[in-house]
Amino acid sequence: MRQGELVSPFPSASGHLTDGADEAIRPRASDWEQRYRRTVIITDTVVTALVASVIGEFFGARDAANWHEKWGILGFGTELLVLGALAVSRAWAPAVLGQGAEEFRRLGRSLFMATVVLALGGIALTSRNIKLWIFVAVPAIALVTMVARYLLRLWLHRQRKAGRCLRPVLAAGNPATVRDLITRTRKFPHLGWRVDAVCTPGGAGPDSDYVDGVPVVGRLAEVAGHVRRDGYRVVAVTPDPYWSPDRLQRLAWNLEGSDAEMVVAPVLMEVAGPRLHVDAVLGIPLLRVSLPTFTGGRRVIKEVVDRLGAALLLLLCAPLMVLVALLVVADSRGGAFYRQRRVGKDGREFTILKFRTMVVGAHRARAALADRDEGAGLLFKLRRDPRVTRVGTVLRRYSLDELPQLFNVLTGSMSLVGPRPPLPEESAAYGPDIRRRLLVKPGLTGLWQISGRSDLPWEEAVRLDLRYVEDWSLALDTVILWKTLRAVLYGQGAY
Incomplete structure (x- = not known):
């Protein structure tokens, strides 16, 4: 089957461009x-x-x-x-x-x-x-x-x-920022972008004619010509000193009449969604960034949804929680629950509840396992932790050990959705930037939960938590809760 042929019930062209294909037979993205x-x-x-x-x-x-x-x-x-x-x-x-x-x-x-x-x-x-x-x-x-x-x-x-239904992208900017864009599009193909070509200030990349395997087709001044000739659907402009306001405006004018959408990456890369607004002030388009929402009506709605949702889930999950508690007690010596101090909103400590998944006294054996740590940053993780019980392995895989945290949500120390609740020793090592995670309540689930959990590098986990703090919305909470179910069923990144 040739690239671009129909492979689905309704969308057809994948957007792949074949060498030597002329404009008449090239599939339109x-x-x-x-x-x-x-x-x-x-x-x-x-x-x-x-x-x-x-x-x-x-x-x-x-x-x-x-x-x-x-x-x-x-x-x-x-x-x-x-x-x-x-x-x-x-x-x-x-x-x-x-x-x-x-x-x-x-x-x-x-x-x-x-x-x-x-x-x-x-x-x-x-x-x-x-x-x-x-x-x-x-x-x-x-x-x-x-x-x-x-x-x-x-x-x-x-x-x-599967590589279909993607929008071909021409990335134009500094090779370092273009490389970051390429990495992100490959990591998240479901977003629908595929960088097919690159334009750089000098018409070359760090790998001669390539940037991370993507061919460099020209200089930044030649972007519009390549778009019209090769039919890219997105022009992604990444930061570079070349991009002055006049040049960006001229590029936008030159793209008029084409099918290409021009996307400019702002300097504030992690701020998005409802906080970004474009205003015209004195005839100058300005990107206005509103303050993150930590109080107000939407937060009240979130509190109500948290309490009602936790109460409803506790009622629905009560038989399952009783069964899990009995299995934990029968599998190994000790109680069914594990209590641990965590840090919540504004740095206030609280006691988190979980089903016990390790043998009694597991915290005392941690020092002996320090040289086998597979976690990132401040986190201690082992894929095959000898302290985890047989029942605990299953509970962790499907996040059933976290069900008792619904009591924390019901009492107001946690939220259904939010950043991961850190340990006191983790929080003590936070810098000023990372401490922004503590501006909101920690969550039973969050962006980290639906993006890989323990498989995430420390820097990526922090970035996701900060993104949630900055861009929180009720719609984002709804999407995270919906995707959490799939993440739990697949058990990806849980150990």
Whole structure:
């Protein structure tokens, strides 16, 4: 099969460029984007229509005077409102489909907008059946639509990990910053970028004509010409002294009319999401970085969700926790629980609860194992730790040993999502930068949990925790909680 051939139900071209291929037969990288977008729109439309029809048919007959009130007008109106809200909120924009939490944030905003309009319309029309559509139909549409979007995203991510459905990128900047971009795109292929070519200030890389295996095709002044000739979908501009405001503006002008999207990496690499805003001040575009949110209404919502979520999970997991406790006691001498001092928000210490996974007195044997430490930075880790019991090995693999931490969440010392709770000796060795992890409550799960856990280098674990502190949002928490389930089931990086 040639590169770029159809290998999937709907998206086609992978974006791979073949040597010697001319413009007429080269696959357009935008084809799969357009097909994927159409698939999402069709899926949203079908799902909305089906849910509205089912709700109206099986529940709308109650107290309905005729079929119009049963589901005809209200059902059709609800569907139009939802689809219109999706269009207005740009929930079908190619830039957000399959990309991070923004896709689901826009989806949620659209459905909330539809609910508000529907409620106001129901009041104006004095409909007796409007509550059904506000409190049952729209939430059902939201649930089914989000599941459908997630399944489509899983399919897309599998294609990208196989090297398909990727957007070809031309990276332009300093070789060191370009190399970092290449490394990140290879590490996270599900994000959909593949750096195919590089432009550097001198037209050469540290490896002669290559930067980390990617060919250098020219100088920074030649970027627009290469984009128009070779059809790259993304121009990633990385930091370099060459990029003055005038040159960046000229590059943007030269890219007009092409299919390429220009992306400029800011100096504040770890600040993103809702904290970044572009404002025009005195005719000058400025990147405004708002302060991280540590208080306010959203934090109150997070506290409420934490307490209610922990209480609900404790009720659901109670039989499992009793079984685990019995297995721990039966497997080795000692109690079922292990208590340990950890450092929480603002440096306050608290006692964390876990199921015991090691033999009694394991902390006294740590010194003898110091020369076998496989952990990174301040963490002590062993893949085959002789102190871990047989039951403890299974509990650690599937993170069942952390279930008692729900009590810490319920009492307010921890959150469902947040940075990893450090030991006091770890916290004492923190520098000023790393201490920013302590500005928020530690979490039962977090970015570190869904990104590799114990397999992560220390620097990467710290970077993820700081990113969470800087860019926290309710949508990010929702995505992390959803992905935690998959991370736990696969057991990757847990030992």
